[in-house]
Amino acid sequence: MVIYLKAGSELRLKLNPDVDFYTRRVETEEGKTLREILKDIRLAPAFVAFAYSEGRIFSLDRAPRDGQSITLQPPVSGG
Amino acid sequence: MGNGLAGTTLRINLKTSVVRRLPTDEALFRRWHGGRGITAKLIYDEVPREADPLGPENIFIMNAGVMSGAFIPAGSKVSFGSVSPLTNGHGDSNMGGHLGPALKFAGYDLVVFENIAPRPVYLVIDDERVELRDASKFWGMKSLECEKALKDELGEDFEVATIGPAGENGVLFSCITHDFGRQAGRTGQGAVMGSKRLKAICVRGSKSLRVHDLPELRKQVTEIMLRTRKHPNMEPWQKYGTAFFIRWSNDNAVLPTYNFQTTHYEDTDKIDGDQLVTKLLVTHKACFGCWMNCGKYTKAVVPGKPAVYLEGPEYETGALCGANLGMKDIHHVAYINWLLDNLGMDSMSGGGVVAFGMECYERGLITEADLEGHALRWGEVDDVEHFLDMIAHRRGIGDWFAGGTKRAAQKIGKGSEKFAMQVKGQEMSGYDGRWAPGMLLSYMTADIGAHHNRSWTITVDMAEGRERIAGRAKIVIYLQHIRPLFDTWCICRLFWGELDITPEEIVESLNHITGWGVGVDECLRTSEMIWNLNRCHYLERNRANGRTFDYPPARSWEDKIPSGPGKGKGLTREQIEEMLDDYYDERGWDRRGNPTRALLEDLGLGDAADNLEKIGLLGEPLPGGIPKVRGEKYKPKAF
Known part of the structure; x- marks a missing residue:
């Protein structure tokens, strides 16, 4: 199956987007958690503050579904 | 054609009430860029080295730089500065909201307060009208209550900055509050304001701000607006703000916990950002000219206490008044945030000071006898409320803690300096650096x-x-x-830094506004x-x-x-x-x-x-000379 990961800022550089400026297409196996998928593409989950999809938080320990688009939020310092 | 400057500088002698209007020194802004740069230059040149930061010779500076109010993204900041009573060095702190733009729209770039008023006053700027008014009836009021009272008196369209009892009483980590939840928190600028008996600053402005190249600025800002609206990280930012990083900090062993004793908090899930959004959030809130609206206006309810409304807690306060104090309920963290805001204390230093007090109490270095019969236990919101009141009014050992952790440790002794988590007198932010x-x-x-x-x-x-x-x-x-360039330009770093807007683009905006060509x-x-x-x-x-x-x-x-x-x-x-x-x-x-x-x-x-x-403190010449590039060479896109 295929999912689409999006990220901006410094995290974008670690994601290596290939679809557009922010988005990377990732082929993966059904049932794998987002955390496992990130490890597969050599993006350490520690660099992701949280993931976000369809208007809500998406746990790194959940398995995405085919075609799902997930935004990765980079950690930042407070204001 | 303009240059982003409103044109007038105010010099206000608080002792004599004389207000001088001077043409803004454009060369000063050109060289020092405004904000903290202007503060650095003016206090270096004008404040005697031996002057008491809370005495008449210190000056107190407010300015909005050259980018605030120019209708660029998050061009909302106002900067305050003086010699810091907390660090005894350069001090500056800034806040978003609407005050900085209002100052520019009223026609002023820079306000320098000199001397000390003989009685409490507040400043009213209403376009051309600039006057000091008697603040007797507001003196003693808490910050948020005072802001409302002044708006009731002057009109809702005045932008108001206040200090609370802490600032009036010279608590060295006092802040300045505006817009019911924005603070210039660090370096004790509220204490300097209080030392000058300046309770509040109220500004209404109705003029235009002229920039160097409006068509190009408009074109650029429109492009940035359209681009950032589609940025994938914008929506999560808008929805959650910074509070969501508490869990991440915990997972990555940087979350200050129990006064920086450890970096792992077992109750993180009770104080994390999702708790804020699901339990406290009333509405989202934005500063002038910003469509990120990362501010979270919230309501905290603690049984036995009145329900309170506040902005936050954002990450730093959530960490330092949450895990660092052992709090196990997001309502309690928010309530402490509100207490600090209303008393007029920096919630970062405030969290650090209370945590230090808690560890002193845990170790038996201070006792109930020192605390007017109260305890000071991890996770106990009532204990915190009483202790903060002692500090704000300098009662008993509250007087020691009013000087921050460094000075309190000097008074307490017995090895407490080891865990007074500060450098140069200012308490650490919400990250433990032992494994960073x-x-x-x-x-x-x-x-x-x-x-x-x-x-x-x-x-x-x-x-x-x-x-x-x-x-x-x-x-x-x-x-x-x-990073401090944002504080010189008086714009918010979060919007620009996190949404893939490059430093080159920001400087392009700066040039469209000023015509400096830098x-x-x-x-x-x-x-x-x-x-x-x-x-x-x-x-x-x-x-x-x-x-x-x-x-x-x-x-x-x-x-x-x-x-x-x-x-x-x-x-x-x-x-x-x-x-x-x-x-x-x-x-x-x-x-x-x-x-x-x-x-x-x-x-x-x-x-x-x-x-x-x-004074014998000039550095010795370096054998190989000074490095040509100091620090890492500039890398585009990194903040």
Whole structure:
């Protein structure tokens, strides 16, 4: 199956987007958690503050579904 | 054609009530860029080195730089500055909201308050009308209540900044509050305002601000607006703000917990950002000219207490008043946030000071007898409320803690200095640096004491190896130059830094506004000049080698992290010394931490070199000369 990961800022550089400026297409196996998928593409989950999809938080320990688009939020310092 | 400046500077003698209107010195803004840069220059030139920061010779400065109010994204900041009573060096702090733009729209770039008013006053600026008014009826009011009372009296369209009882009573980490939840929190600017008996500043402006090239600015801002609206990180930002990073900090062993004893908090899920959004959130809130609306207006309900409304807690307050105090309920964290806001204390230093008090209590260094019969236990909101009231009104040992953790530790003694988590008198931000060496070095060397906004390196530490200290100095210096530029320009870093807007684009906006025609490199050089002037100022006021002041408390090297994913991790004293050596070498300072003449002259600060030489604190010439590039070479897109 295929999912689409999006990220901006410094995290974008670690994601290596290939679809557009922010988005990377990732082929993966059904049932794998987002955390496992990130490890597969050599993006350490520690660099992701949280993931976000369809208007809500998406746990790194959940398995995405085919075609799902997930935004990765980079950690930042407070204001 | 304009230049982003409103045109008029106010000099207000609070003792005599004389208000002088002067043409704004454009050359001053051109060289120092506004914000903290203007503060650095003016306090260096005008405040005698021996002057008491809370005395009549200190000046108190408010300015909105050259970008605030120019209808650029997040061009909302106003900067306050003076010699800090907390650090006894350069102090500046800024806040968003609407006050900075209002000041520009009223026709003023810079307001300098001199001397001390004979009785409490507040300043009203209403376009051409500038007057000091009797503040007797507002003196003693809490910050948020005073803001409402002034708006009721003057009109809702006035932008109001206030201090609370803490500022009136000279609590050294007092803040200035505006817009019912925005604070200029750091370096004790509220205490300086209070020392001048200036309760509030109220501004209404109705004029236009003229910029150098409006069509180009409009074109650029429109493009940025359209681009950032589609940015994938925008929606999560808008929805959650910064509070969601508490869990991440915990997972990555940087969350200060129980006064920085450990970095792992077992009850993180009770105080994390999702708790804020699901339990507290009333509505989202934005500053002037910003469509990120990262501010969260909330309602906290603690049984037995009145329901309170506040903005926050954002990350720093959530960490320092949450895990660091052992709080187990997001309502309690928010309530403490509100207490600090309303009393007029910086919620970062406030969290640090209370945590220090809790550890002193846990160790038996202070007792109920010192606390008017109350306890000071981890996780107990009633204990915190009573202790904060003692501090704000300087009752009993509250007077010791009103000076911050450093001064309180000096009074308490018995080894408590080891866990007074501050540098140069200012409490650490919401990150433990024991397994993030760059972050610890950032705290150690920041010009205003331990503060994350000058340099934040956690992800760099993670990427380059958390045990590694080599190379940290370069990146810290680089960040100490680029990040404070936002505070000189008086714009918000979060919008620009996190949404892939490049430094080149920001400087392009700056040029459209001012017509200065500068490049990023020149701006970075200005920032380096400000940094070094502040270092000279600190040395001149505190009369010792700079290295003396750059050490963190001993917990930073004596105690390893005792629990969680960072268990057993920590730095040694030797590593800290090595980082300082590297840092000084990279900066062009000598190993005593003193700037050299070659560096200062290269930055156009020859007078500061002369001043250091007169007191024997000028750095020794470096054998190989000063580095050509100080810190890491500029890398586009990194903040």
